Amino acid sequence: MSTLRVDEVSVRFGALVALDAVSFTVEPGTVHAVIGPNGAGKSTCLNVLSGVYRPDAGRVYLDDRELTRLRPHHIARLGIARTFQNIEVSGAETVEDNLMLGRHHLMRPRLAATAFGLPSVAREERRHRTRVREIADFLGLSAALDRPAALLPYGLRKRLELARALAMEPRLLLLDEPVAGMDGAETAEMADVILRVRTELGVTVVLVEHDMGMVTRIADRVTVLDFGRRIFDGSPAAMAADPAVVEAYLGGAPSSTKEPA
């Protein structure tokens, strides 16, 4: 189990400060939500964690290992998987092949052996396909294995992306708005899946989310960003009562009390 530590991270795009010295720590085995209004810097934060952006200042550590200077595929190989807000799956590929892509870094890179179709390559493929089917089972995608990803309904595609991330056998899972665009029932299902990922697979989850209800329901801990700055870090219960959060995030009106600001 490993701890993710974000230490004074800043990201600027020209004059715009997307993240301003943000720090928080993700404890192993928890579901940690990062929330905030639009433009608060949530996605930027996730992009820094997965190595897509390099911060202008500050560091990110996984246990004692610094991630900030690593390229994204190195970070992925350390066991950090992520999903995207706008689903990034290969539409023309089957669900199974999309999932196999998650196994990429677990398979040995043997170009020549692959080219000449050596039996050992076929054996390795088979082994990973077996595991991929298990993961598909876990997320209820078994029936769709042979279908091209583009033909799946939206909710299933979101789930496929999550399954692909799980196929990487990660220690840490970064989810970018996993329930965006879903209806109530789908949201509930997804929340359930995320909890099972944590409890049954023991994967730590960092969740960027908009949906307040879902966050309070499943997160163990919440970090709230506003205009790139951290304005809160603590338990969901404490967040609901925090005046700064209420002011910034809930537009001045906590949904529970409907009290004017």
Add this chain to the structure above:
Amino acid sequence: MSDRLNRLMPKAGWVAAVIVLLALPLYVDGFWLSAGLVAMAAAVGAVGLTLLVGAAGQLSFAHAFFLAVGAYGYACFSGEPGAATLGLGLPPALGAALAIAVTGALGLAFSPVASRLRGIYLGVASLSLVFVGQHLLHNLTGVTGGFNGRDTPMFTLAGFDVTGSEPPVTVAGVPFGATERLWYLGLVALAGAGVIARNLLRGRTGRALRMVRDSEVAAAVLGVDVRRSKATAFVVSSMFAGAAGVLSALALDRVVPDYFGLLLSVEFLAMIVIGGLGSVGGAVTGAAFVTLLPIVLARYSGVLPLVADAGSGGVDAAVLARFCYGAAVVLVILIQPDGLAGLGRRLRARLGPAVPSLQEST
């Protein structure tokens, strides 16, 4: 019963195709074999290019350059030592293998540029390889023979002339000369190229390449080293081009710089687009279409209606061939984005149920 028949049909088709290809030298004359050889050489190159452009999504105009490296490389490694142009006199099979390796190495040398540049910038940058290549081919006369090029060394394998007539072989009354023998070498090369490309596309490498094409960011967070993948695609594609170059050199008897110009690169792009980007079978079909169309039209222009006599100022065979494949490129992208490969898949799907797709789709 019909179920079994359906399953057997494609297999029988393949077997029949292989037998026809094997028996062809017994029936058709040198022209057709020679045209077929050129098409097979092109097909090997096209398969390589479809890995790069179709699967990895990297537009490249440099293919003609890599073909030239393969062709000239073979001529240098296996050429007569002591002649006017550099020749190391290595055994032809070794020379060919080294030529392919050198092409791959040059692809690797260019890959820092390739992996830094995206999409269209790469396409345009790769144009420069063709022009710089032409410049070198014309100026390094000691190696390339300059404008007039140099002869292709004969291909012999364990004392057997593949591009000659020693020892004499006659099958069913047909003497097997250079063209007939080379035909089989072409078949072996093409089959090898096809199988290797399919293995690569179906496995870990191919999946990674297609993800890089669809989204570099997504590929990277999945643990794919994007730069390395792009470089791999470039190197592998160059090696296919190198093999195609060796085969072209053998088919043409002589390598001349004029052949490896921009037009050739454009023709290769046309092949893989017409065939269907990213499909091995499509690349082969496209190569056959683009190379055979002008040759066949030129040969039979006298018989075809609508085709004016060459030189009469009307639309002659060569112009017609260019119209045809220019229009084919436009039409394929406009109405049949999967190219001939997609068309084939659709036809098969309509003819028989549950026929497994033979192509790696994009």
Add this chain to the structure above:
Amino acid sequence: MRKNALRVVAVAAVVALVATGCSTKATRSGGATGTDGVRTGPGVTADTITLAALTDMSGPFAPIGKQLVQVGELVRAEVNNSGGVCGRKLEFQVSDHGYNVQKAVTLYKSMEPNSLAFLQILGAPINAALAESVTRDKVLTLPATFAQALLANPYVVLPGATYDLELVNGVAYLAEQGRLARGDAIGHIYQEGEYGASALAGSRYAAEKLGLKLVQRQVKATEEDMASYVTSLKAEGVKAVLLTTSPKQTASVAAVAKSVGLEVPLVGNNPTFTQSLLDTPAGPALRANFLWSSTVAPLSADRPGPKAALAAYTKAYPNEKPSYSVGSGYGAAKVFVEIVRKACQNKDLTRDGMAKAFRQLGQVDTGGVFPPLDFSKPGKPSTTASGIAQPDPALPGGLKEVRAPFVSDLAKEYPAGADAK
């Protein structure tokens, strides 16, 4: 499943074997002796002799290729109307390679087995690519180019002086006219490849012998704007510019030279000029300074050969604009027919018979299209003479002869042929 696949293979194999038994390719025509006692080879039957032309009718040299084929047809009709050769009619097999090497090589393979000889193979890169095959197949060919390297090939028929000799005579002409003196600089703009390399050998030789300083500029066939080359030649103070270029490059050189005040003679090889240049803005500059140094006579020359070629051509193709290729094509076809006639006299219409007849030809008179030709010395040009002409838009072909073909003293000493460097 596996069993079925095996069965399919077995059936297919049987089918293939049966089919093989009736292969039609097994019978191939070989050498034979006809009833008239004439030995025949590929392309010759009891009543026809087939000659091939592998030419460019759709590429960059299409108009040249087209006119060469057209005059070839005229000569063929003439010969067939007067009874043919050896009681056989001449047939042509024409293919268009569009200046594409790969197409040319493939087409050659289809034409070679059915032709006695190649009346024409057009294009320097194509001739280079086919040189090996031509030697192996021992097939007599006539390339529509005058590069000296071709002389080394015993199966190549090259009527006329080579490019190097054209320039040797051209420079000698300027010196005779007093337009060049010892110590002067002359420029030479030439295309890369055999065309330029061949001409360069001549200009180097002439410059050395006459004590001139030669300033070389190599250009690519695709370059069009000659301004920077001319500017740099002007800076060298050249007194004349030799051109081994495309017509378009010639025009650019002439126009730029005039505009930068470089009013010196421009001497070009035979492929450097076409009549349509005179309609462009470069026309006046060309008329003022251009000299055409060519082994081919201009169409307007007052000799029976060019006159006959022009008359026949304008009669058959009244709407076409004849160029000097009409003359050279006519002369070349005549030479080729002479070779076939000679082979016929020897009763040997085979490839070897053609090669032998070619060397036995002796003096050939093309009515003044080419200077008198002598093919008896392998490796040597058939003549060392070339003439000088000037642009004149009023005449057919746009050129007026100012000096009939001559062999300059310089050319007499020139080690012409395959051994020249």
Add this chain to the structure above:
Amino acid sequence: MSNLVELVINGLSLGSIYALIALGFVVIFKATEVVNFAHGSMLMLGAYVIAATHGRIGFPAAVAAGLATAATVGLLIDRLLVSRLRRRSHTALAIVTIGVDIVLGAELARRVGTEVLNMGDPWLDHTWRVAGFTFPVSRLAAIAVALVLIVAFAALVRYTDWGVAMRAAAEDAEAASLMGIRLGRVSMVAWVVAGVLAAVAGLFLATFPSPGLSATASTTALRAFPAVVVGGMDSLSGAVVGGLVIGLAETLAAGYSEQLLFLGRGLGDVAPYAVMIAVLLWRPTGLFGTRELSRV
């Protein structure tokens, strides 16, 4: 020294034509993200129409006809192909324009043959001499026209609705379309403008010191590719700078070919591409091109 000055003048005047060609590429790329490989054929078509008609209708009317024809072809390519393929990859679109180029190029090459067609321009081979240096009038006209067109075009981009729309589309096509910008119109105008620019460039490419229009004109247009890339595909000022840089590189390499002999003969043709590669290694999106944000 005077040699150098004359070469620089040559280079800049040639460069101004490359700039015009490059500008046409960039307009289309900026507005529609299509790399137009048919630009060379459009250029040649415009020039061909001028060459073929000036004898009957006079030079000014022929120029108008040439510009109109090239613009119409631009319009047709946009309406018939580009507008239908907007959702497809840029590579697919680039390849479609290659198809168009093959067809159009084959037909034009067939019509021109090996002739050298006179453009019928009033500048002929006139030159203008100042302080011992010679300036071809046609190239001065080219520079003047290029300047006028570039200024006019810059004004078009800056001050008109279309310009605003094009810049918005270049920033983010999806957002622009959500904001009510008609991408179709942006693309259409871009192709028409590019057609006009191509025809103008074609005219000057085929006038003095070139003797006229020949079948190889469209390959010369290929040399504007390095110009575009050196400047940056989406930068209008980059196109102008790139054009001049490439023109200079080519002319100097040709003019000093003897001094540069160790690099081989015929260097003028390759110099533009060598410069391009050097620039790309230094800045992967050209001198003025927009850099991409994401780091992978």
